[in-house]
Every structure is written in structure tokens, then in C-alpha cells.
Amino acid sequence: MTGSPDGMGDEERETVDSDYERRMASEQATYADCHNVHELPGIFHYWSNRYLKPKFEPFGFTDPDDFFRVYLLKLCRRPRIPGRGRPLRIISIGAGNGDMEVALARSLLDAGHEAFRLECLDINEHMLGRGRESAREHGVESHMDFRRGDFNDWEPEGRYDAVIANQCLHHVVKLERLFDRIKASLRPSGYLLVSDMIGRNGHQRWPEALEMVEALWEELPESKKYNHQLRRHEERYINHDCATEGFEGIRAQDILPLLKNRFHFRLFVPFANVIDVFVDRSFGHNFDAGDERDRAFIDRVHAADEEAMLKGRITPTHMVAALTRGWRGRTRRPNHLTPRRCVRPPDGRYGIRTRLSRWIAGMAVTCLLLLSGCGDGGNPDAQSPAEPRPNTLAEYLPIEPGYNVVVISFDALRADALGTYGYDRPTSPNIDAFAEESLVFERASVAGQATPSSFASAFTGELPFRVFRGWKLAHVPTMAAAFKDAGYTTAGIMNNVQLMTERHFDQGFDHYDMLDIPNDREVIERTKQWFEGRPDKPFLLWTHFISPHTPYTYR
Structure with missing residues (x-):
């Protein structure tokens, strides 16, 4: 048997490819004539308006579609430099019929934003055709592109300000690859906007949630037990695996942990688990939103569902989330349920017991290190901390005369x-x-x-305790000195007295101008003066501004 690059034998690869093609054919057949992908029963809208809407409203939106609209408007409203603007680039992966995307484009135009391009990616040509027709009907076709492609093998063309994933990630097989491509294609200030399912694969219930569903099922009359999607009566609730034929929920349980390890959650709103069974397409049509008894039952299921999630007995199966490539500040969320807390490991070991066991294990390791005298901690004859090792900054920063270098820093400016x-x-x-x-x-x-x-650390490449002693910078090689030795003229101009010459921060600078007033405009003027009279040779210039520091002033 010959091998392949992914480590599979030819026969194994052929089997995998055949299974993928079978699922793809089933998926495309399912959605070829599906004109309303997100059609839901009336009882769902009762539940979502009563319970989901209040959960979303503190964050500025009312439902998942509104969530996408609000975040795209935020991106559109960011100020741009005249003459340097560019259209906002947005892509929706797994866009389907594109109804939501067309509505988004229309909303942006109605709000007065025309500098954007919204791409819709989907594998189903029938759905893309309906999307193109809808875009023409709503007058947004000049701002939209509809492209056929498999998101499992998507190769981004350029960079994007926003990537939209609306109920599509639970259809993806190659999640790792897709997330890596998304992260690489996002601009530094861009968003990955997600509304999706994060429960068990195939939309099954985990055992702890299944136990709650089965208990509630016992209360239902026979008329409420008909499965409209699978067209069968279920005397006892069947924990059906939706991923047996197509890609529905094929890796749903992997979505959240993979996102958590690759992105920063700027917004995270998790919700629902047990309630899904009673308000979704399969059984939700059995309940009448106009019937007081049915509403009371849904209210009771929702209350039990929320309590179980908040107490950590079960984990949410849905989320709305805004993610960024790197850290952007504290995650906004409605309660204590963080992304980490909402990951349900397949082995079922999660929650307070797992966290406690990890803490105990960590303490045990610490005790072992202490008992073993790690680092000569228990040896009275151990040597004192070594003197600062020779600075190696120049090795990491090969300097060739010809390029000017400007370093601009701000005091207390948060990322x-x-x-x-x-x-x-x-x-x-x-x-x-x-x-x-x-x-x-x-x-x-x-x-x-x-x-x-x-700054002692930044300008030497050493940890502070090695080079900053007694509130003074030690006499060690610095960045400025490395540039000076390479033939540069060096200048430092700032207005923070913490960096005074008495603390030796002027080491390596030919010109060091310390202003004793917190006036940034004066720093700029002094910088201009130095620049106009500088020597005719390459230079290193460092300017530092203190205005973001306290005390804050109102303007």
C-alpha cells in the first residue's frame, strides 16, 4: 500500500474521499430547493423574543442578524484618512441563499455607507443563483459578489475587514484549516463574526442534557412527539445523529475549543441547550405559541435549561460571538459563562471538579520542586544572582547605515x-x-x-531586574548605543521625568532632551527643531509622549 502526504494509505484515502463525496451530494440535494434555510416554528419566535432578545439587547442588538448588522456598521463608521480610504472587504462563508447578506448590504447602503464589498461563498450553485437574483431585486448587486467554492478548501484572496460565519461552521469538516485561513486573512482591526451551534456532534445531546430531555418527554402528550423533519412518531425521545448522511453538525463540538485556541473573544453570548428540542424544526411545530399551556411548558423548560447551564451541569449549544486575531480587551459576556467554561470535553470531565483537580496537581508539582531544592533555593552557599549577561541586542538587530529609524512611544496608552x-x-x-x-x-x-x-527592558533586551536597580538604568549596552556604534546619530526627546538623565536613560544618545512639562505639542516642536538641524547621516530618533497618562482631563 502506498502512502499519501497526509499519512493515509491509498485505500484509506479513497474511502475518506468517497464518504466526503457522498455527504456532499446529500448536502447539495437537501438545499438545492430550500428557499428559506432558517424557517422556524412560531413557538421558537415566542421563546426567542421573550428570552433571547433581552439577553442580546445589553450588547446593542436584538437577534443574530442584527448582531452582524451592528458590527459591520461599527467597521463602516471607523474614521479613514482622506485619500487613503479603501472599500471595506467582507466575506460570508457558507452564505447559502444570501438572504441575510443581501439584507446586510441594503442596511449599510441605507445608512449611507457605500465603500464596501460583500462576497458570498457557497458550494451550492442553486443557492448562489437565488442570492444573485435577490441582490438584483434589492439594488445591491454592485456591492456583492457570489462565488462557488468549498469552505473546507477555501484560499482567501487578499485580506478582509470582516469574515461572517452564520450557521455554517457546524457543516465544516476541516475546521482547523478554515480557522487558520480566516485568521491569516483578517486585517489587524478585523472581526470574525459568528452565530453558530457548538453542542455535541450531529446535534445530539450529551448524557447530562439527554437525561433532562427524557424527563420532560415523559410529561408530553402523544400529539407533541411527532418529528416533522424525520416524519416519525417518537414514543421515547431518540437522540438522533444528524451527521450520518450529510455534514449537519459533523464537528459542532470542536468549533468552540478550536476558536478559543486561535482567536480572542471580544463578545461571547452563549445560550440554549435542552430548550432546542422543543422549539426547533423537528418538534417545535407541535407547540402552539397562542396556547397558554404550551407557552407555560416552554417557559418552564427554558428556566430549567438556564439554571442547569449557569450551575455548570450542562453547557450551551449556541453562541453569538465577535472574535479578533489577538487580544483586544476584556470579553463582553452576559454572565460568568466564558468560552472556556462552555467547552464540554467528550470525556465529560469538566466544571469545578476538573478545575479543582488541576489546582491540586499544580500544588503537588510546586511542592515537589520546593522539596527537591530547585534552583539551589535551600542551599545557603548558593551563588548570588549573576551580573547582567553581555547584551546581545546588536545580534538580533543587524544595522546597516542608510535607513533612518523612528521610535514613537506613548505613556499609559492601552492597546x-x-x-x-x-x-x-x-x-x-x-x-x-x-x-x-x-x-x-x-x-x-x-x-x-x-x-x-x-523602558529599561525595552532598550536593552533584558528583564528589568537585571538592568534596572535602585531606580536607575545600569551601565549596560543599549539600543541607542548599538545604533551609535553602527554610525548613526541618536536623539531622544520626551516629557516624562521618570526617564531623566539622572537615571541614566540618556545612555547612547548624542542628543537627549528631557522636558519638565507634560506638553506633547512642545515635544513635537523640539523634535522638529532637532530634525531640521540634525547631522547629515542616518539617525535613530526616539520621541515619547505622556498625555494619555493620568490625571485625565476633559476637552
Whole structure:
């Protein structure tokens, strides 16, 4: 048997390919004539209006479709530099008929935003055709593209400001590949916007949720037990695997953990589990939203469902989430249910018991390290901490004369308050525009808790305790000195007295101008003066601004 690049033998690969083709054929046949993919029973709308809408409203939207609209409008409203603007690029993967996407395009245009392009990707040509027709009917065809393609093998063309995944991820087989492609194609300030199912594969119930469903099932009259999708009566609830024929829910349980490991959740709203069974397409049509007894039953199921999720007995099966490539500040969520808490491991070991066992294991390892005298901690003859090792900054920063280098830093400016890192308010249009054409670091952290210790580390490549002692920078090689040795002229201009010459922060600088007033405009003027009179040679210029620091002032 010959091998293949993915480690499978030819026969195994042929079997996998055959299964994929069979599922794909079933999936396309199912949706070829499906004009309303998201049609739901009346009892679902009763439940969602009464319970989901209040859960969403604190975050500025009323339902999943409105969630997409609100976040796209936020992106459209971000200020752009005149003459440097570009159309917003949006793609919806697994767009289906494109009804929601057409509505989104219409909403953006009605709000006065025309600089956008919305692409719809789907494997089903029948659905794409309906999408093109709908776009023409609503007058948005000039802002939309409909492309046939399999999201399992999607190769992005360029970068996107937003990637939309609306009830499609639970159809994806190659989730890891897709998420990696999405992350690589997102702009630094872009969003992955998701509304999807995150429960057990095939939309089955995990044992702890199934137990609750079966108990409630015993209460139902026979008239409520007809499965409209599978066209059968279920005397006892059947925990059906929807992924046996097509791709419905094929890797639903992997979606959340894979996203959690690749993206930062800026917004996370999880909801529903047991209630699904009674309000969805299969059995929801058996309940009458106008019947008081049916509504009371749904109310009771919802209350039990919410209590079980909040107490950690079961995990949510749905989520609405806005994700970014890197950290953008604290995750907005309605309660204590974080993405981590909502992951239900297949072995069932989760919740407080697992966290407690991990804590105990961690303490045991710590005790073993202490008992073994790790790092000579118990040896009175152990040597004192070594002197700072020779600085190796120049090895990591090969400098060739000819390029000028400008370092601009800000005191106490938080990353999550900048548009390029996902902040919604227009606080930093110039930085955002610059970032669009730059390499943006998403996981950079300061090494010290105060300005001088942070800069001591940043300018030497060493940890603060090695080079910052007695509130002074030790006499060690610095970035400025490395540039100076390479033939550069060096200048530092700032207005934070924490970086005063008495603390030796002027090491390596030919010109060091420390202003004793917190006036950023004066820093700019002094920088201009130095720039006009600088020597005719390559330079390193560092300017530092203190205005974001406290005390805050209102303008």
C-alpha cells in the first residue's frame, strides 16, 4: 500500500474521499430547493423574543442578524484618512441563499455607507443563483459578489475587514484549516463574526442534557412527539445523529475549543441547550405559541435549561460571538459563562471538579520542586544572582547605515483603546491607517509595571531586574548605543521625568532632551527643531509622549 502526504494509505484515502463525496451530494440535494434555510416554528419566535432578545439587547442588538448588522456598521463608521480610504472587504462563508447578506448590504447602503464589498461563498450553485437574483431585486448587486467554492478548501484572496460565519461552521469538516485561513486573512482591526451551534456532534445531546430531555418527554402528550423533519412518531425521545448522511453538525463540538485556541473573544453570548428540542424544526411545530399551556411548558423548560447551564451541569449549544486575531480587551459576556467554561470535553470531565483537580496537581508539582531544592533555593552557599549577561541586542538587530529609524512611544496608552486592536470608538484614525500598511504585533507585553522599568527592558533586551536597580538604568549596552556604534546619530526627546538623565536613560544618545512639562505639542516642536538641524547621516530618533497618562482631563 502506498502512502499519501497526509499519512493515509491509498485505500484509506479513497474511502475518506468517497464518504466526503457522498455527504456532499446529500448536502447539495437537501438545499438545492430550500428557499428559506432558517424557517422556524412560531413557538421558537415566542421563546426567542421573550428570552433571547433581552439577553442580546445589553450588547446593542436584538437577534443574530442584527448582531452582524451592528458590527459591520461599527467597521463602516471607523474614521479613514482622506485619500487613503479603501472599500471595506467582507466575506460570508457558507452564505447559502444570501438572504441575510443581501439584507446586510441594503442596511449599510441605507445608512449611507457605500465603500464596501460583500462576497458570498457557497458550494451550492442553486443557492448562489437565488442570492444573485435577490441582490438584483434589492439594488445591491454592485456591492456583492457570489462565488462557488468549498469552505473546507477555501484560499482567501487578499485580506478582509470582516469574515461572517452564520450557521455554517457546524457543516465544516476541516475546521482547523478554515480557522487558520480566516485568521491569516483578517486585517489587524478585523472581526470574525459568528452565530453558530457548538453542542455535541450531529446535534445530539450529551448524557447530562439527554437525561433532562427524557424527563420532560415523559410529561408530553402523544400529539407533541411527532418529528416533522424525520416524519416519525417518537414514543421515547431518540437522540438522533444528524451527521450520518450529510455534514449537519459533523464537528459542532470542536468549533468552540478550536476558536478559543486561535482567536480572542471580544463578545461571547452563549445560550440554549435542552430548550432546542422543543422549539426547533423537528418538534417545535407541535407547540402552539397562542396556547397558554404550551407557552407555560416552554417557559418552564427554558428556566430549567438556564439554571442547569449557569450551575455548570450542562453547557450551551449556541453562541453569538465577535472574535479578533489577538487580544483586544476584556470579553463582553452576559454572565460568568466564558468560552472556556462552555467547552464540554467528550470525556465529560469538566466544571469545578476538573478545575479543582488541576489546582491540586499544580500544588503537588510546586511542592515537589520546593522539596527537591530547585534552583539551589535551600542551599545557603548558593551563588548570588549573576551580573547582567553581555547584551546581545546588536545580534538580533543587524544595522546597516542608510535607513533612518523612528521610535514613537506613548505613556499609559492601552492597546484595547485603539481601533487597530478592535476598539469600537474612533480614538486613533491615524494610528489605524498606519497600521493597515504595517506589521502589527498582537501579543506584545511590557516587562515592567512602571515606565522606567519597562523602558529599561525595552532598550536593552533584558528583564528589568537585571538592568534596572535602585531606580536607575545600569551601565549596560543599549539600543541607542548599538545604533551609535553602527554610525548613526541618536536623539531622544520626551516629557516624562521618570526617564531623566539622572537615571541614566540618556545612555547612547548624542542628543537627549528631557522636558519638565507634560506638553506633547512642545515635544513635537523640539523634535522638529532637532530634525531640521540634525547631522547629515542616518539617525535613530526616539520621541515619547505622556498625555494619555493620568490625571485625565476633559476637552
